[in-house]
Amino acid sequence: MTRVALRHRLAERGVDRHLWLLLPGLACVLALFVYPFAYGIGLSFQPAEGGVFGAYRAFFADAYQRDTITTTLGLSLPAAILNVAASVPIAYRMRGRFRGKRLLTTVLVVPITLGTVLTAEGLLNYLGPAGWFNRALLSIGLIDEPVRLTNNYWGVFFSLVITGFPFAFLLILSYLSGIDPTLERAAATLGAGGWQRFRRITLPLLAPGLATTFCLTFVLAFSVFPSAVLVGDPAGSTRVISIAAYHAAYEVYDYSLGSAIAVVMGVVELAVVAVVLGLRSLLYTGSTGGKG
Amino acid sequence: MTGFDELRLDGVRRRFGDRDALAGLSLTIRRGEFLALLGPSGCGKSTALNCLAGLLPLSEGSIWQDGARLDTLPPERRGFGMVFQNYALFPHLSVRRNIAFGLQMRRLPRDEVRRRTEEAIRLVRLEEHAAKLPGQLSGGQQQRVAIARAVVLEPSLVLMDEPLSNLDAKLRLEMRTEIRRLHQTLGLTTVYVTHDQEEALSLADRLVVLRDGRVEQIGTPQDLHERPANRHVADFMGYRNLLPMKVKAVHGAVVAVEGVGLTLEGTAVGPLAPGDDVVVGIRPEDLHVGEQGTPVTVEVVEYQGRELAVEARTSGGAAVHLRAAARPTPGDQVTVTAAPARVLIFPAAAP
Numbered sequence: 257m258t259r260v261a262l263r264h265r266l267a268e269r270g271v272d273r274h275l276w277l278l279l280p281g282l283a284c285v286l287a288l289f290v291y292p293f294a295y296g297i298g299l300s301f302q303p304a305e306g307g308v309f310g311a312y313r314a315f316f317a318d319a320y321q322r323d324t325i326t327t328t329l330g331l332s333l334p335a336a337i338l339n340v341a342a343s344v345p346i347a348y349r350m351r352g353r354f355r356g357k358r359l360l361t362t363v364l365v366v367p368i369t370l371g372t373v374l375t376a377e378g379l380l381n382y383l384g385p386a387g388w389f390n391r392a393l394l395s396i397g398l399i400d401e402p403v404r405l406t407n408n409y410w411g412v413f414f415s416l417v418i419t420g421f422p423f424a425f426l427l428i429l430s431y432l433s434g435i436d437p438t439l440e441r442a443a444a445t446l447g448a449g450g451w452q453r454f455r456r457i458t459l460p461l462l463a464p465g466l467a468t469t470f471c472l473t474f475v476l477a478f479s480v481f482p483s484a485v486l487v488g489d490p491a492g493s494t495r496v497i498s499i500a501a502y503h504a505a506y507e508v509y510d511y512s513l514g515s516a517i518a519v520v521m522g523v524v525e526l527a528v529v530a531v532v533l534g535l536r537s538l539l540y541t542g543s544t545g546g547k548g
Numbered sequence: 549m550t551g552f553d554e555l556r557l558d559g560v561r562r563r564f565g566d567r568d569a570l571a572g573l574s575l576t577i578r579r580g581e582f583l584a585l586l587g588p589s590g591c592g593k594s595t596a597l598n599c600l601a602g603l604l605p606l607s608e609g610s611i612w613q614d615g616a617r618l619d620t621l622p623p624e625r626r627g628f629g630m631v632f633q634n635y636a637l638f639p640h641l642s643v644r645r646n647i648a649f650g651l652q653m654r655r656l657p658r659d660e661v662r663r664r665t666e667e668a669i670r671l672v673r674l675e676e677h678a679a680k681l682p683g684q685l686s687g688g689q690q691q692r693v694a695i696a697r698a699v700v701l702e703p704s705l706v707l708m709d710e711p712l713s714n715l716d717a718k719l720r721l722e723m724r725t726e727i728r729r730l731h732q733t734l735g736l737t738t739v740y741v742t743h744d745q746e747e748a749l750s751l752a753d754r755l756v757v758l759r760d761g762r763v764e765q766i767g768t769p770q771d772l773h774e775r776p777a778n779r780h781v782a783d784f785m786g787y788r789n790l791l792p793m794k795v796k797a798v799h800g801a802v803v804a805v806e807g808v809g810l811t812l813e814g815t816a817v818g819p820l821a822p823g824d825d826v827v828v829g830i831r832p833e834d835l836h837v838g839e840q841g842t843p844v845t846v847e848v849v850e851y852q853g854r855e856l857a858v859e860a861r862t863s864g865g866a867a868v869h870l871r872a873a874a875r876p877t878p879g880d881q882v883t884v885t886a887a888p889a890r891v892l893i894f895p896a897a898a899p
Contacts, residue, residue: 436634436636438632438634438636439636439638439639441601441603441623441632441636442630442632442636442637442638443638443649443653444602444603444622444623444624445601445602445603445623445624445626445628445629445630445698445707446624446629446649446650446653446697446698446701447624447625447627447650447653447654447701448624448649448653449622449624452653456649457638460640461639461640540639540640540681542639542640542681542683543639543683544639
């Protein structure tokens, strides 16, 4: 009898034979994610010389290596902020239903599907010294010599915006459509003008979504690699942290240092995300009345 | 209170695509009155309310507040209060801040905002809940917040869009009394949209019955209840028996009709001549089981507390609804009669 009762109690908490169905998935996660991840962390503590923290010490002692953190933050933070900030007004304008919305959304989303390499190639052709942009500015006499917009900070920044914006836009659009449109109408009947309605009603309800969107676009931008090499200045102003990790692991063959840099990268990302989510928890995060 | 003497809707029309949701509504709302817009779903009553509030632009026509044109103003400059069907409370603001919102938008001094907010909270008896978020309140409490938020501004007109439809039956009755009480004590002018004829009859001073975007009848609750202008209004006013029959004879106001196995006398609504096709409207409570009359066969009997609701079938095959005091058995034959004054005869051809 006690056996039956125990089984019953477990089943009520969701513990029953169906749990075995989780096994294949769990095995995959262990084999393909947890083990390599733990292996990498382990590797970072086993440098050829310098003791357990040797690799970390080597990274932070060398300004050339250490500065990759600020370089990467200098690219990814502004790019993520711009992506979120630019998405809000556009998504806000597009929150209702109108003719051609699907077409416009598709156009805005295409860059995601193109991939970084194609975007980089386009940027080189368009913004490069002999590209259309510079030629147009030269021909109308606005500038005397081509503006350098590729193979430096700005090339990578544009690339991050082009690939990150659609992502941020789609997320924010879906957060916005989760806010009940009658809330703004109610605010209007209470005397709130357009800006007040946005500022007092929609923005506070949207803010938690903005924080989440910011975290995701930031993480995407922080791990930038291809565009930093292709349209950036990988030896100088856009020597981002992923380049440093690649360099250490596959050019110097110091796997331990490579792993250590990867761990530092993860810790910096986590720190930024933790700060943002900490701020988010101060906001109202309950129901927003819409279809969610 | 920034009141008006009358608010005039002049041929207000609203089109959605090629369909008229509201086909030329002309109506005058007087200060202090409680007006109900009544009709089945899709009749245009909510459209009319949204046009009044300024949430929907008009396709044609105009709205005038005394001498001033109103329909060109955005909703935030009309100064009307609105109670939404889903309440539309701001989920991130406490009850107190929800109610204070409109006052803050008017840039009133902080002391006045606080005083009037607390007054409104007291008015709807939510003192204990003032610091809670709307999500922590029950449906009836949310409803009261929505009403307080609308009336705290002392609006010249309060618009209510089916405010009771999300509440259960008991609470609906309580809130109905509450709304009428507020209307009277605050001296509000109210336009109330509902599909519930009982609600409209009990609350309103004047009713507007709409169908397919058109006005079917405007009148006091008594007018509509006793003298519906046509069979659609009758259908809405509880004339559950609407039987297709033919005129046999006309004796002044009293008309004899027969058809579907029944012979009755009734009161004509509109001109009729012998041989005309008509629709005969009788309330179930006016169709009595009596000694003499037309025999019908009882089919379904429902217990309804003080009396029994009976569905019976005539020899002509039509279903009739009536009330009975004693419990008949399904299959019984009973004879039914109705007082001619309680039987309304509408021309069938009329719209």
